[in-house]
Amino acid sequence: MKTRETAVIPPLRLRKLLEQGEGELLDYKKEVSSESKIAKTMVSFANRKGGKLLIGVNDNRTIHGISPEEEKFMLEKAAGFFCKPEIKISITEWHVGKKTVLEVDIPRGENKPYFALGDDGKWWAYIRVKDESLLASKVVLDVLKREGAGEQTLISFSSKEKALLDYLSSHPKITLAEYCHLVNISRRRATTILVNLISIGMIRAHQTEKTEFYTLS
Secondary structure, three states, X not given: OEEEEEOOOOXXXXXXXXXXXXXXXXXXXXXXXXXXXXXXXXXXXXXXXXXXEEEOEOOOOOEOOOOHHHHHHHHHHHHHHOXXXXXXXXXXXXXXXXXXXXXXXXXXXXXXXOEEEOOOOOXXXXXXXXXXXXXXXXXXXXXXHHHHXXXXXXXXXXXXXXXXXXXXXXXXXXXXXXXXXXXXXXXXXXXXHHHHHHHOOOEEEEEXXXXXXXXXX
């Protein structure tokens, strides 16, 4: 489950990472406050392109420092018991003066979708969107399942698919509800079509905290 590496990292390398700021591939944490919360971030990275956590860094990018052994224990517990499937993280110690920062590498998942155990005792899938870890929608979850299974998508284009692509060629985006109304089909049928078209790269899903919409790729 774990790979440990201790190294003295030149300040320049640390500065370059901090200059990037939080985003799709990087997140800062002052400390690990709970296994369930850090697991949420871990699975959001694993369900997308992978990413890094810097533990011991304030939101303003200044170095706070942590007690490494306690933080490592919580990180490894989160990756092993609060993530499903287990995520194989690697941890590197950065020593800057008397302060320690942990760099946690989360690989792109090979067994998607990944779920985090919530405080409610349920397992939830998250994805990384810009600098946030958002709950995966039903459409995105189905796409992740297909990616994890390594399934190839073969579809035959009907009037329903054509109507969606024609609409998006002249409109910037569409929601699931709008698509259902456009072609008068059920949410289940619309979801299947959206998943198929996302899987073959013809459209893209864009998720926010409030809603999800789709655009041409």
